[in-house]
Amino acid sequence: MTLYDLFRGSVQDFPERTAIICGEKRLTYRQLDAQINELTNDLIKWGIGKGERVGVYFPNCTFYPAMLYALLRIGAVFVPFNIRLSYFETVELIKLTGCSTFIFDRRYVGKEKEDKKHCPSILRWIAGDDEKVDKCNCKPHYELCPGESIDIAGEDEGLIIFTGGTTGNATGVVVTHDALVSRVVMKYRDEQRTMHYDVMLNHSPMFHTGGLSLMIQTLSAGGCFVMSEKFDPDAIIEDCERYQVTQMVLIPPNIIYSIADSPLMSSDKLSSVRLCIVAGGAADSTVVGKIFDTFENASIYLNYGSSENSITLGHIMSRKDFKQKPWRIKSVGIANMASFVRLLDENGNEVPTGEVGEAWGKSPAQMKYYLGRDSNAVNGWIPTGDLFRKDEDGYFYFVSRKKNMIKSGGESVYAEEVECVLKQHPDIKDCIVFGLPDRTYGDAVAAAIVPEVGKSLVGEEIVDFVKDRIASYKKPRKLFYVDEFPLTAAGKIARGEFTETLAARKPDYSI
Missing domain, CATH: 3.40.50.980 (Rossmann fold)
Known part of the structure; x- marks a missing residue:
């Protein structure tokens, strides 16, 4: 069984019900299925085959589900790209995945000519819009009728989704067809x-x-x-x-x-x-x-939850719960069906109830592997890099990330990545990046900067310097200029105490 099989069940049960809406455009299940079938056979004409990794570069639109199901039907691997990333970040991810085809919104047409120089793995650059892709005049080796798919094994790869992991560098998470179906089925007990x-x-x-x-x-x-x-x-x-x-x-x-x-x-x-x-x-x-x-x-x-999906936790809080059990606000819930969680200390031993440990997870919905790095899994158990504690009722409480990561505007921003860019600036001697509570973004990216001797920093220019090199949402929104950083006995920056001090101070520059 595949995701397309589950979708076809909805087509058969509710053909005239509205399936998807984006802006003024809406499609019923019957119309969406027809679009999927047309797109599937267009992709076959382009020569895209089983096991090929296909990059998809589109904003939210009704074309997204059509592309997903069409690629899964022919056994190709769906690889969605973040359109907010810079050109160079996108090129690096194409190299990481080894995509053979890149299908992009035609509003970006022209960019592919430059990409060909840097992405030798790409054999086909295909432009499209929210209805179709450019046609190929090649004669197809076969065609699929509505409801048909080629033979696909459950362990075959179906999706590569990008996550920052705990390092700040984007990592490809490879997910099989069985895991994709499990992610849907497990939700029905949630x-x-x-x-x-x-x-x-x-x-x-x-x-x-x-x-x-x-x-x-x-x-x-x-x-x-x-x-x-x-x-x-x-x-x-x-x-x-x-x-x-x-x-x-x-x-x-x-x-x-x-x-x-x-x-x-x-x-x-x-x-x-x-x-x-x-x-x-x-x-x-x-x-x-x-x-x-x-x-x-x-x-x-x-x-x-996470892209790796080794752990899924959740719970519903009603108004009554909010009044009677206000402490549960801090909980991210209990483990979902078939999602197994262990909290381990640094020696790999399970911690007692109420104590903090790193969450390790195991689930039929979890990823197959990472692209380009080890998952550090042990007997199928995958470490999350996140610290939790669990109460006597089985509710988990997120405590901290093992490495610095800032959740800003729903995006993951990694301090080390932004620091690396800032340190490339000729007038910056040293810096640290951290998150500050913010009403709009949840956490705003902030940076404390030690200028080079005799140099004056201009906040707007510093922010633009970062924006030109990495995605705009990673730019620091608050800048603090300092003479030096306090050090611990081990000679490391006393990041925690120092950032708390800065939080009480007015930034030298903010946007």
């Missing part, structure tokens, strides 16, 4: 399962695990998936009323303030929402309270 009558509203990018997983989950259940190309609080409010949304995503949770402050805000317009899915950052009591105030009929789903 409190946040999506049913055929649900309307899911998502603003998260499809090239991230969160958005892609919710789309797959919704279309497998026969529900309606509403996506937006970018976050727009006014549009979210209008979409909730227009489509009678029942579930929606808040990534990061702090975006609730933008929704609540919108001039279009009205509790009546949001009255259909019964569940808000919170992810991409911490949700404290103030944020949770604001969500309940804004969505008067909704509960909140707090969760933890």
Whole structure:
């Protein structure tokens, strides 16, 4: 069984029900299936075959599910690329995956001519839009009828999704067809399962695990998936009323303030929402309270997951829970069906209940392997690099990341990566990068900088220097200029204490 088989079940059960909406465009399950079939045979004409890795470079659009299912039907590997990355970051990921085909939004046409110099693995550059790809006049070796797929084994690769892991360098997570199906099936024992009558509203990018997983989950259940190309609080409010949304995503949770402050805000317009899915950052009591105030009929789903999917945790918090068990706000929930979790100390021993340990996970939905690096798995158990504690009721509480990572605006930003770029600036002697609590972004990327002797720093120029080299969302939004960094007895920067001191100080530059 494959994801396409699950989707076809929805086509057969609900052919005239709306499957997907993006902007003013909507497709029923029958129409989406027809688009998938046409696209499948177009890809066959292009000569794309089983096992080939195909890069997909598109913003959120109705074409995304068509491309996913079409590639899976012919046994190719779907590789979604983050369109927010810089040109050089994208080239490096193409090299990492060894994609043989790159299908891109035709708004980026022309870029492929330059890419050919740097990406020798790419045999086909194919432009497309939200309806189709450019045609190939080659005679196909075969064609597939609606509902047909080539023979695919469960252990065959189906998806490569990118994650930063714990190093800051993007890593390809390879997922099999069996694992993709397991990710859907396991959700039906989860409190946040999506049913055929649900309307899911998502603003998260499809090239991230969160958005892609919710789309797959919704279309497998026969529900309606509403996506937006970018976050727009006014549009979210209008979409909730227009489509009678029942579930929606808040990534990061702090975006609730933008929704609540919108001039279009009205509790009546949001009255259909019964569940808000919170992810991409911490949700404290103030944020949770604001969500309940804004969505008067909704509960909140707090969760933890990853691209590797060795662990999935989650729980629903109702208004009653919020009042009677406020400490549960800090929990990311209990382990989902068939998701096994161990908390281990540095010696590999399980820690007692209530104590902190690194989470190791094992699940039928987990990845097959990483591209380019070892997973450090032991007997199928994969380390997450994240520290948790578990209470007597089985609820897990996220404590910290083993290495520095900042969740800003729903994106993972790694301090070491930004530091490396800043240190390339000729006027910067040393720096550290860290996160500061921020109402809009959850955590804002901040940097403390020691200038070279006799040099004056211009904040705007420093930020532009970073933006020119890595994705814009990784740029520091707050800059602090310092003479030196305090050191520990071991000669290392006393990062924790020093950043706490800076948090109480006004930045020298902010955006």
